[in-house]
Amino acid sequence: MPEAQHPVSVQTSTVASMDVRNMTQVTEFVFLGFSGIPQGHIYFFFLFLAIYLVTITGNTTMVALIQMDRRLHNPMYFFLSHLSCIDVCFSSVTIPKILVNLWHQRHTISPNQCMAQMFFLMAFAGSECALLAVMAFDRYAAICQPLRYTHLMSSQVRVPIAVGVWIWGLLDSAIHTALATRLSFCEANQIDHIFCDVPPLLKIACSDTYANELSLHLASIFMGFGPLLFILLSYAYILLAILRIRSNTGRQKALSTCTAHVIVVTMFYGLGSVNYNRPRVGYSLQIDTLISSLYCCVTPMLNPLVYSLRNKEVKAALRKFLVGLKKEYNLA
Template structure:
């Protein structure tokens, strides 16, 4: 590490998240490996079903396929490095891979916030504006919304990463986390961090609060429309199309709020590790389970695909 005046140019960081666990790292490795495999299997299954089954070629499932892609990507940014560290009993990450991990994690996380907002708007259009729904949520509009969602997330991440690359470190190279993320990196940086902190607060409004308000406003209108439906069957059917999305929204924004806006003091390393694991690792695993277990169309598409595969295998053996 090269010295420069009163700060040090860092070449690698020490991740302290699991450093206190001297025994049982093999079991932790197996736990995270299972979580990662379930995440990949669940989300890739959702994407495959949406691509293969024509009954799922609708705006709601178009956005769901993007959600699954984001979950696969965000999980792949963090979990493989955690697995490698646990397997090799090391707790370090080089400087540039750390910035790269932070960049992609923030890009996918920010994009997912706005994607959930777009999915809420889709449910609003379907329930509150059914006659205009084909026009409001045409495939052209859906592609435009998805493109904007991805671009906004990556622009936000570029700004944060560019500012983080100018941070100085005065001999503090220990990150109190299990992967590289902006808040723990800011905690150990020295010098003037004012611009970084202001940018984080501004991003919290535009990348967190704003999409959350879009979700809340959409569901206020949705709830008002559902209450105007006279039949219990109609109300139940309309509400059931939103249940999975509402559960995912509560999990994602709730964990995100705690992860990025908790006070700097009063939290132990163990609590930080647990919150970050829930937000960045467990939630991507739960999303496909929530949509598949509570969605008759997804379960029906899975049965159709499995039945088609069984018939194909049967005919192949006969030939």
Template structure:
């Protein structure tokens, strides 16, 4: 029920970036194109190279797909708003954007934990690895990650749809997310805040602890390996994923769990842009630079297409 001092919102005015919009348009367009190109290249490499038809790269292809979806939820609307006199988004468009954004976020947290378990099983339990990470188990794990993100997002979106807004509907942000909506509402936000804290524990902290535990076990196993070659190979396959997971969980924590007393609209917008826009671009770059198998597959494809310098 909408009260006397509450308005039935039809659209939000986004106030995240008010200066340098031409520069930001070019910057975000470049980042978006790099994200699409890099993650599409990972998907193509995993599909084309038989050496990459393994559980680790099966999950990597899902990560690339998630990163493409992640960027496509926010960046095209940001680019369109940069070409308009005033940045706006419709009420239902805002809820839809928030739903898909948080679905991708939750799914990526779970997927990074599954990828860490895959590395743990491959290095610490190699005899059981073929059974633990069978084709059926991998498909079920990937589907579970997507479902986990969708369920988490559905809760936040349902709670957000019940919020009321008094006076001007302005969001000090460049896209729709839970924190800026909670700051703009005049409703009681306790239910949404509890849901956000619960998600930070079960959707964010839980997978992070699983990643940490997996890599502590991996480190203990690697240090016991008798040859330097075995250690180097293990670190080669793990370092890229560990770096991706660290960047993602750190930026996610900054985005959703920063104390309200230290809130700054400019800092909030910058952290969110790093978390949702820049990180998806970095993931394929990290994997291509840190993973020998991905680099090898890329060189083979380039040689097949006759690209210069591919023999290096």
């Protein structure tokens, strides 16, 4: 005869299955980033709205100028247009949801929306890392290999590179998001942040996060530090080439083509390093919110301003566009 099933084992298995269900029944996450400023939501709404409008206007204008002005049809501005596209996408992942939450004064997001936001945020951040490295190589080729520049940066080369930049970020993000979907949260749903990102989610997860943390460390080395090392190496060769230029005019011209890119790299990696590598203790939630806002919201806004203010060709194209617009308006 078959053995009778022990009632204790049945009860234990039932409780265990209930525990598993309870661990994954988080229906929404709550952002705590603005919890310390309950009376200032309307001011922050208009602040983030202004940042977003400037970001969209500046980056779309940059792309439009590059497409319309033939003087800007070269590899440097080809990659700059991709940087502007990434910045538009980067800010659009976070700011619209922040605006909705500030307007309704309800700082929540569903788990599916959280995973989608985290996926695209990391994808565009990873793509920007790779693109900045490609732009550094473009400057290296222009200054150190001027006779081969046309061949090194031909359309047959730069278009596949641009596609690879986007794939680079998507693959990195897909790994982190796939690992994050396996996490359990045991009814812990309060995130010390203003948007979904991997580190804040790991802090509230109640399941094993070893694989997630390992992937973050590996990504910081290969996806973050790798492109940065490539950028530094490229600029080491660029600096040596500039020092060999005898005329001051030639040196200034070479430096002017690199200045804007150096500023953008410094902002992106500087704020990114502070955002992801700072100690997790000793910082208030307000400081964390400020640093995250600077990294994900302000940096995409400043990039087109840096390139337009530091680049004579972009300023000339902008003046030409405005003059043409004014003439058309007067004729109308």
